[in-house]
Amino acid sequence: MIFLKNDYGRGAHENVFRALEKVNYEYHDSYGDDDICMEAREFIRGIVGPGVAGVHFIHGGTATNKTCLAAFMRPYEAAVAADSGHISVHETGAVEATGHKIIEVPSDDGKITPDQIEEVIEVHNMSQMVLPRVVYISDTTEPGTVYTKAELTALRECCDRHDLYLYLDGARLAYALTAPKNDMTYKDLGELCDAFYFGGTKCGALFGEAVVIMNEKLNENFAFVMRQNGSLFAKGVLLSSQFRALLEDDLYLRLGKKANDMAFRLADGITARGYDFAYTPESNQIFPIFSDKKVGELDRDVMYTLWEKRHDGTQVIRLVTSWATEEKDVDDFLELI
Amino acid sequence: MIFLKNDYGRGAHENVFRALEKVNYEYHDSYGDDDICMEAREFIRGIVGPGVAGVHFIHGGTATNKTCLAAFMRPYEAAVAADSGHISVHETGAVEATGHKIIEVPSDDGKITPDQIEEVIEVHNMSQMVLPRVVYISDTTEPGTVYTKAELTALRECCDRHDLYLYLDGARLAYALTAPKNDMTYKDLGELCDAFYFGGTKCGALFGEAVVIMNEKLNENFAFVMRQNGSLFAKGVLLSSQFRALLEDDLYLRLGKKANDMAFRLADGITARGYDFAYTPESNQIFPIFSDKKVGELDRDVMYTLWEKRHDGTQVIRLVTSWATEEKDVDDFLELI
Amino acid sequence: MIFLKNDYGRGAHENVFRALEKVNYEYHDSYGDDDICMEAREFIRGIVGPGVAGVHFIHGGTATNKTCLAAFMRPYEAAVAADSGHISVHETGAVEATGHKIIEVPSDDGKITPDQIEEVIEVHNMSQMVLPRVVYISDTTEPGTVYTKAELTALRECCDRHDLYLYLDGARLAYALTAPKNDMTYKDLGELCDAFYFGGTKCGALFGEAVVIMNEKLNENFAFVMRQNGSLFAKGVLLSSQFRALLEDDLYLRLGKKANDMAFRLADGITARGYDFAYTPESNQIFPIFSDKKVGELDRDVMYTLWEKRHDGTQVIRLVTSWATEEKDVDDFLELI
């Protein structure tokens, strides 16, 4: 089977796994207080900038989003997100379970714009309505698109105008920062966001995400919120050692780049064979449109995700490459269509 | 000033106030266990039908919606509502504060259709997503439209197909059941809904709503959920005595009818003067469109609600009649335009 | 029947009911924005002191406690309360339903001491534990005892040492401030508490409580939390008009004094007949100990509350007087024992 179903079908990159193996046979302090956590935090401060207020390691993405949004808002405050946002649709109401509404704005490409936020702010003007406080974006977005620095800067300025926090879900950050369209660095993210996270689970780690909080106020007592949400990992060293290995020598970006290369090789081949896409390919997730018949034929040999069954005899499927995808996987797929 | 701002600007109809005065000087048992509560429940069973599982009195609409939805769902379950629904926009996230997502579907007229629910059901097909469980509708809706029996029956059938509960917010039920377009009785509501409420606050009571639960399962331990949500009124007799007076001799419907008559007199006059409406008038809330200048002139003499400031020099305003509106109020308004 | 079951068996004092009747037949603005709300707030500022940050009217006690504690704390923060506290045992977990733990400390008389709070603070010293933030007390307490100014001052100082908020549940404040042991005024409460409320439901109003917030920070966006918790009453004038009437000319204190006088008349008579009490009578709730047989005899003529069935053939019952209790009620009861 050719695995193009998602980017979390494999474990960790070898470097990361070896780092984990090393700490496995040592005693370490727990709950984020071990030496390697300290080192990993300093390393991240080094690549993101001296303004980092706190770095926290959490085992997975939904838990990270839930914990951050619970920590950043008062009860009547709400997050603004694209209607395709991960928190909007694919976390079983995890944010609402902490008591907060998500204000969903329509998005064709997974991104949201300052104009949309302005409109939300204009409408939410009385105590009968929730108070918008956090702007949630993901980069790459759920349909694989990527923010530019100009776009993120415009969102930042909008947030500044309205006293909003900008939070970036980086579950696929390695793929975003190495996408052709990207023009941002780690430091840019630090300067533009109140908080963001380095996704590990989907980007070369065995599991885990590293939250970087830039806004001192949002970092206050964050560990309490982590623990209350089941997000304070007992053996923190398992997370910090992975992130240390992942970020060192730009392994993170090299893995992201490789996945994007494979995705574009795949997209080019699909285009060359005359197929179209539901969204223009920008990163490691691509969404070709095939006939029902063609998709049926793929079932035997390919693991993919059905994205949308249209009523015109076609289907959109999602194909995802990862740091582990090989050229052979791509070429084998292209031979099938 | 001509008061057309809302239907809760006045206290109770005289009959209701007198009923309250009577019990004010007596000792009564508390928390819904008084004799008058028992009688009022029996009375409501009489007009709605023998299938009533429980009747509960709550002090206001938001508390009623919050309490019902908290009681009817498990944590991961969600309510489906129009994007104009009261729970969607005007309760400061009260439902989300109990941990539940509201799935909002677009609506031009405040109503939702079985097709929209079918689509929600089709999409929500895995544990990454919340599980739709309650269909929330309001009658009259927020923009004043009214459900027909055929529409409600179709919703009921859709709910039956997908194991959903149908909950009807009756904050303005008196106005709905006496609207020209209405063809439903109390008994129809009982047969078609899992739960609904008789709105009192906006329909002639001093305050309070009477929840009628038809589905035995939803009634189980409802008093616990009421109390946990601050909705179990200590002096229940204050609520039950009002509802007894309000429902007796069809006072409720007579008050609703009067408000609708006033609204149509108003709407006809506005139409006769050449103005248009944002929504076709169907009940006691109407939404005429005036020029900015005209609205400016009204400010001195009329209390109304600004609904939407358009960018073409016009505004939609909301004018609301109630059981307390007099012909003179209407005619005075019409002279102004 | 002689009604000594509780202090919410009756409606409003006549003055209060007349004030309500007056506003019933007028149009008023809603959600706390009416003129009478403004006046009542100013009146309360006059009697409590210029430091009042906000006054908010809520329909009942559980809703008030739930709303205040939800507003005052971040998610991982907790309230400290006596294990007999109303929020601890008699609100069906309303505070926990907003996500907060209540740290219960043992209390024989319903009061808590600075030493107990110090111990809680000492133990709660890491992010594995909730962070104590609010000290909840009630005056009178659930078993009818009363705080002195020295006791409240000591609690205030303890709160200042540990950055805690002091919140006083005044459901029975009229009875507390007129108890023989009391040496506090409205102004003292304002100076010592971060927030407290004037109980109306149990002290002469038809229903309702008036929250007084002294700490500016706690007042911020309070209306949003009220609405989210179903506590923002649509017809605010119904609450403000009652409180205006209740507080004017010290009616509140006169009603409290009368109830206490009746309670002591009752207690003295019971003592004279050779019975003992579970708690020393201090206010309008008294807890005599009778034999099972004696209690059985009372059942026919008296409405009271069973407090504790002991295993030695005796029972503690709760007898409660109110502003509405008459000498005849007391004397009739005494004849029965």
Next chain:
Amino acid sequence: MIFLKNDYGRGAHENVFRALEKVNYEYHDSYGDDDICMEAREFIRGIVGPGVAGVHFIHGGTATNKTCLAAFMRPYEAAVAADSGHISVHETGAVEATGHKIIEVPSDDGKITPDQIEEVIEVHNMSQMVLPRVVYISDTTEPGTVYTKAELTALRECCDRHDLYLYLDGARLAYALTAPKNDMTYKDLGELCDAFYFGGTKCGALFGEAVVIMNEKLNENFAFVMRQNGSLFAKGVLLSSQFRALLEDDLYLRLGKKANDMAFRLADGITARGYDFAYTPESNQIFPIFSDKKVGELDRDVMYTLWEKRHDGTQVIRLVTSWATEEKDVDDFLELI
């Protein structure tokens, strides 16, 4: 340094780590749907019994308790737990954050008895109070004591009498089931509990817990609650592969036994040197009492946990052995005292 601070200072036992390494380099399905999850579930059904309704893998203990209790209760229901219970004191209000009260009962040894539950049931007899629904116990308990089969059977019978669920927190189950006092098997747990979990994090796994639900009703839609609580691990194979390795050939019990042997060797040595214990040693956590001076001397060479600073010049410290503790660690410690 001699590490006796806790039983989560080390990673995984070698067998477990090797199993993880194997799956690291393969593609697997996600969210608990992989083949190895299926196998591990079958394996667990084999050792616990055919009555297993569901097996779910979660990354850590707090998340497991939070998820289970959120899944098992309706909003107004409560868990009964010892006041030393992990959910009561050391999870930063994680259970309350899902809206549920924990009713704490006093316990000297970390265990609770049917009599205590009966008393809770007797008191909680009205809708003003939460409704007890889950009995939470831990085995071993927080102070290291162990339940016998007779004790657990008595709790089960009490639960049956009152329609309560019995939930056993098995964070240290390996140590419980191999304690000298234990007389229970996996099958006994399955027959007596509604749900329990095999603790992995503290018992030889790298991380993770395996929840076993026996009661079909409690298993319904459990995955939704997992995801909503951030507890549905993306790469489920990382958890299932570990548990398969851990439970195979009774490795789990062998690791537990070794830790207990080391703990008793340590306890015997401490006793022989004339020291006493705060709790009688029963498993891998022991609580000797040393003078302040002696504890001060240990600081240089030993990692331990301060449990209680007494006011008589002594301290209780907690010493914890694990599957990784060696005889040399024990003997080195004994030489120091």
